[in-house]
Amino acid sequence: MRFPAQNSRRRAALPAEAPSRHREVRGPQRTRSLFLTVVLAIGVGTACLHAEVPVAVGSKSFTEGVIVGELTTLVLRAAEVPTEHRRELGGTRILFGALEAGEIDVYGEYTGTLAEEILADENVDSLSEIRDALGRRGIAMTAPLGFNNTYAIGVRAEVAEELGLRTISDLRAHPSLRLGLTNEFMDRGDGWPGLRQRYRLTQENVRGLDHDLAYKAIGSDKLDAMDVYTTDAEIAAYDLVVLEDDLAYFPRYEAVLLYRQDLVTRHPAALAALDQLPGRFDEARMQGLNGAVKLEGRREEEVAADALAEVLGLTVTTDAPSLTDRLGQRTLEHLFLVGVSLFAAIVVAIPLGIFAAARPRWGQVVLGAVGIVQTIPALALLVFMIPLLGIYAPPALAALFLYSLLPIVRNTHAGLVGIPAPLTESAEALGLSSGAQLRRVGLPLALPSILAGIKTAAVINVGFATLGALVGAGGYGQPILTGIRLDATPLILEGAVPAALMALATQGLFELAERRLVPRGLRGR
Amino acid sequence: MIALEAVCKSFSGQPVIQGLDLRVDRGESVALVGPSGCGKSTVLRLILGLLRPESGIIRFDRRALTRADLLSVRRRTGYVIQDGGLFPHLTARANATLMARELRWQPEKIAHRLAELAELTRFPVDGLDRYPTELSGGQRQRVALMRALMLDPDVLLLDEPLGALDPLIRFDLQRDLRAIIRRLGKTVVLVTHDLSEAAYLGDRLVLLRDGAIEQQGRLVDLQAAPASPFVSRFVAAQRTHLVDEPSRAQGAAR
Numbered sequence: 001m002r003f004p005a006q007n008s009r010r011r012a013a014l015p016a017e018a019p020s021r022h023r024e025v026r027g028p029q030r031t032r033s034l035f036l037t038v039v040l041a042i043g044v045g046t047a048c049l050h051a052e053v054p055v056a057v058g059s060k061s062f063t064e065g066v067i068v069g070e071l072t073t074l075v076l077r078a079a080e081v082p083t084e085h086r087r088e089l090g091g092t093r094i095l096f097g098a099l100e101a102g103e104i105d106v107y108g109e110y111t112g113t114l115a116e117e118i119l120a121d122e123n124v125d126s127l128s129e130i131r132d133a134l135g136r137r138g139i140a141m142t143a144p145l146g147f148n149n150t151y152a153i154g155v156r157a158e159v160a161e162e163l164g165l166r167t168i169s170d171l172r173a174h175p176s177l178r179l180g181l182t183n184e185f186m187d188r189g190d191g192w193p194g195l196r197q198r199y200r201l202t203q204e205n206v207r208g209l210d211h212d213l214a215y216k217a218i219g220s221d222k223l224d225a226m227d228v229y230t231t232d233a234e235i236a237a238y239d240l241v242v243l244e245d246d247l248a249y250f251p252r253y254e255a256v257l258l259y260r261q262d263l264v265t266r267h268p269a270a271l272a273a274l275d276q277l278p279g280r281f282d283e284a285r286m287q288g289l290n291g292a293v294k295l296e297g298r299r300e301e302e303v304a305a306d307a308l309a310e311v312l313g314l315t316v317t318t319d320a321p322s323l324t325d326r327l328g329q330r331t332l333e334h335l336f337l338v339g340v341s342l343f344a345a346i347v348v349a350i351p352l353g354i355f356a357a358a359r360p361r362w363g364q365v366v367l368g369a370v371g372i373v374q375t376i377p378a379l380a381l382l383v384f385m386i387p388l389l390g391i392y393a394p395p396a397l398a399a400l401f402l403y404s405l406l407p408i409v410r411n412t413h414a415g416l417v418g419i420p421a422p423l424t425e426s427a428e429a430l431g432l433s434s435g436a437q438l439r440r441v442g443l444p445l446a447l448p449s450i451l452a453g454i455k456t457a458a459v460i461n462v463g464f465a466t467l468g469a470l471v472g473a474g475g476y477g478q479p480i481l482t483g484i485r486l487d488a489t490p491l492i493l494e495g496a497v498p499a500a501l502m503a504l505a506t507q508g509l510f511e512l513a514e515r516r517l518v519p520r521g522l523r524g525r
Numbered sequence: 526m527i528a529l530e531a532v533c534k535s536f537s538g539q540p541v542i543q544g545l546d547l548r549v550d551r552g553e554s555v556a557l558v559g560p561s562g563c564g565k566s567t568v569l570r571l572i573l574g575l576l577r578p579e580s581g582i583i584r585f586d587r588r589a590l591t592r593a594d595l596l597s598v599r600r601r602t603g604y605v606i607q608d609g610g611l612f613p614h615l616t617a618r619a620n621a622t623l624m625a626r627e628l629r630w631q632p633e634k635i636a637h638r639l640a641e642l643a644e645l646t647r648f649p650v651d652g653l654d655r656y657p658t659e660l661s662g663g664q665r666q667r668v669a670l671m672r673a674l675m676l677d678p679d680v681l682l683l684d685e686p687l688g689a690l691d692p693l694i695r696f697d698l699q700r701d702l703r704a705i706i707r708r709l710g711k712t713v714v715l716v717t718h719d720l721s722e723a724a725y726l727g728d729r730l731v732l733l734r735d736g737a738i739e740q741q742g743r744l745v746d747l748q749a750a751p752a753s754p755f756v757s758r759f760v761a762a763q764r765t766h767l768v769d770e771p772s773r774a775q776g777a778a779r
Binding site for chain 2: 422423425426427428429430431432433436440441444445447518519520521522
C-alpha cells in the first residue's frame with residue numbers, strides 16, 4: 001500500500017490489519033478493544049516500518065522528470081537499496097517542499113530552477129553557492145547528470161543549411177524569418193524580450209502559440225524557427241538544428257539530483273549508487289529517452305532500464321505490474337481515499353446537521369460555512385491543503401472530507417427540519433427525553449434524507465478522489481494524469497472507466513442500503 | 526387533578542388564551558368546545574408543557590408545573606391528536622410500545638400490556654405489525670389510543686381524536702371511547718367542535734370563546750340557560766338539521 005500517514009514517515013499500518021477475533025466482543029467494550037487494537041497495530045507497525053523505510057524517489061509531472069525518477073530508482077535498486085518511486089507528484093514547489101519535509105528523499109531538479117526559483121532570495125549563481133545554500137537546509141546535490149535542459153532556438157535544418165545559421169547571432173542577418181514562440185517564452189523577462197535585446201534581433205514575424213502546435217507548424221513549413229527545450233525529443237524527430245547561444249544569454253538548467261543529507265545514515269549504499277549517474281547523460285541521450293517515451297509510447301521504466309544497461313552496464317529488471325495488479329492497487333488506494341474521508345465526514349456532518357436543526361440561528365452559520373467550503377474549486381482546495389498537510393494521502397483526505405460535509409450536513413438538517421410538526425409534538429408529548437426524541441423519532445424519520453446526502457457525498461467523492469493523484473495520493477487519477485501528460489487515451493481510460501464504474505457501484509450500493517435500512521412505512525411516501 | 530389559573534398565552538403578539546381559569550377534577554371528563562381558533566388545542570398543549578404560558582399557573586396534581594416535572598407529567602398523560610400522530614417508521618406495535626421500551630420495561634410486561642390494550646381498544650391483533658400507512662383511519666386512532674394508554678396514565682388529553690374519520694367509523698369509535706373512559710375512570714380533557722360528541726363523552730362542557738370561558742356546564746344547562754347570545758347561537762348552529770328539519774334534510778339527501 002502506498003498510504004503514508006502524516007507523522008510516521010510515509011507508512012502506517014492500516015486499521016484493517018487489526019486481529020479479527022475481537023469482532024465477537026459486543027457493545028461498548030468491543031469498540032474499546034477495537035480502538036486499542038488499532039492503536040497498538042499502528043504503533044507496532046510504525047515501529048517496525050521505521051527500520052525499513054525505503055528510499056522515496058520523487059518525480060515532477062512531466063516526462064523527463066519521470067524518466068530521471070526511474071533512472072534514480074533503478075540505479076538504487078540495482079545497489080540493493082530498497083526504493084520506491086513516487087511518480088508525478090507535481091511541480092517544483094511541491095517536490096522541494098516534500099524533500100525538505102522528508103516526505104521524499106531524492107528527486108531530479110535543474111540548477112536554473114534552483115537559482116531562479118527555489119533559492120531566488122539568496123542570489124546564488126555558481127554550483128558551489130547552490131550547494132552551500134542547499135546544505136543549510138539539510139539537502140545535498142549530486143554533480144550535474146550531463147544534460148542542460150534550457151531554452152534554445154531551433155531552426156529547420158534546411159533553413160539553417162541554406163542560410164548558414166549556426167549561432168543565435170546569425171539570426172540578426174535574416175529579419176524576415178518566421179518565428180513561433182510559446183506564450184510563456186514570449187512573456188518571460190528572460191525569454192524573448194531579453195533575448196531580442198541581447199542579440200539585437202529584428203524579426204517582426206513572431207507568433208505566440210502552444211509548444212506542441214509549434215512543432216507541428218515547423219514540421220509543415222509554416223515556421224522557420226521556434227523556442228525549444230534542449231532535451232525535447234521532437235528536435236531530432238522534426239530535424240531541427242539548435243542554434244548555439246554564443247552570447248550565453250540563457251541560464252543553465254543542468255539536471256542534478258537533490259537528496260536529503262540524512263540519507264547517508266539511513267542507507268549508506270545509496271550515495272555510491274547515485275554517484276553513478278552524473279556526467280553520463282548528455283542532451284542527445286536525454287532527447288532519445290524522452291522520444292522513446294513521448295513519441296514511441298514506451299514505458300518510462302523500460303526506457304530507463306535500457307539506458308542504465310547501455311550507459312552503466314547495469315542489468316535491472318523492471319517488474320511491469322499486470323493490468324489487474326495495477327487496477328487492484330489503484331482500487332485499494334481509491335477506496336481508501338473515499339472510504340476514510342467519507343467515514344470522517346459522516347461522523348462530523350451528522351452531528352453538525354443535528355446541531356443546525358436544533359439551533360436555527362447557529363444552524364445558518366454552520367450551513368453557510370460548509371456551503372462556502374463547497375464553493376472552493378476542488379483543485380484549489382487540494383492545493384490549499386499542501387502547505388498544511390504535505391503530499392500523499394493526507395491533503396487529499398482532508399479535501400475530500402471537507403467536500404463531503406455539505407451534502408450530509410444539509411440533508412441531515414433538511415431531514416430533521418422537514419419532519420411534520422404533529423410528529424415532533426407527539427414525540428415530545430409522549431415524555432421522551434430530547435435525546436430519545438432524536439434517537440427514536442427524529443433520526444429514523446430523517447434517515448432517507450441523510451442516506452441520500454451520504455450517497456451524494458460518496459458519488460462526488462469517487463470522482464473527486466481522482467484529483468488525489470495530483471498530490472501523490474494514488475488512485476484512479478494516476479493513470480489519468482499520466483495519460484494526459486503522454487496524450488495516451490488508453491491510459492486515461494484505464495483510470496476513468498474504473499472511476500466511473502466505482503461511482504455507479506457506490507450509487508447502487510447506497511440504493512441497496514436504503515432499501516435495507518429504510519422501514520417499509522417510510523418508503524414511497 | 527389539573528388546574529389552569531389566570532393563564533395567558535399569545536402567538537406573535539396575538540392573544541390566544543386570556544386569563545383562563547379551568548379546573549378538572551380527578552376522574553372527571555371535560556369537553557372543550559368552541560369555534561376554530563378559540564384556543565381549545567392550546568389548552569392541551571399548555572397542560573403538556575409543549576407551550577409555556579406567558580403568565581398564570583398550571584397545576585398538575587396540585588403541583589405547579591415546572592421544567593423539571595415535564596417528563597414525568599407527560600408520562601402520566603396520554604395524548605391523542607386528530608391524525609393520531611403515529612410515527613410512520615414504526616409498526617402499530619412499535620408505536621404503541623415506544624415509551625415502554627424506552628423505559629426498559631420487561632418484554633413480557635410490554636406484550637401483556639399491549640394485548641390488554643388491543644382488547645380494550647378493539648384493535649385487531651394481526652394489524653399490530655402493520656405500518657400506519659397500511660392501516661385505516663379508525664385503526665390508526667385505536668393505535669394512537671393504545672400508545673396514549675400504554676403507561677396507564679392518570680390523564681388523557683384528546684385533541685379532536687375523531688375529527689378526521691368518516692361518520693360510520695366515527696360512530697363506532699365514539700361508542701368505544703366512551704366505554705373506555707367510563708371503564709378506566711381516567712381524568713379526560715377532550716377537545717372537539719362537535720357539541721353532541723362533547724355531550725356524549727364529557728361529564729362537563731366548557732365553551733371557549735377567544736381564549737376565555739364563555740360558559741360551562743352540561744349541554745342541557747347551555748341549552749336551557751345560555752349565558753350569552755353567542756352561546757345560544759353556538760348551540761343552535763350545532764343542532765343537526767336532521768332533527769330540526771327532517772323533511773328538508775331528507776330532500777337534500779336524495
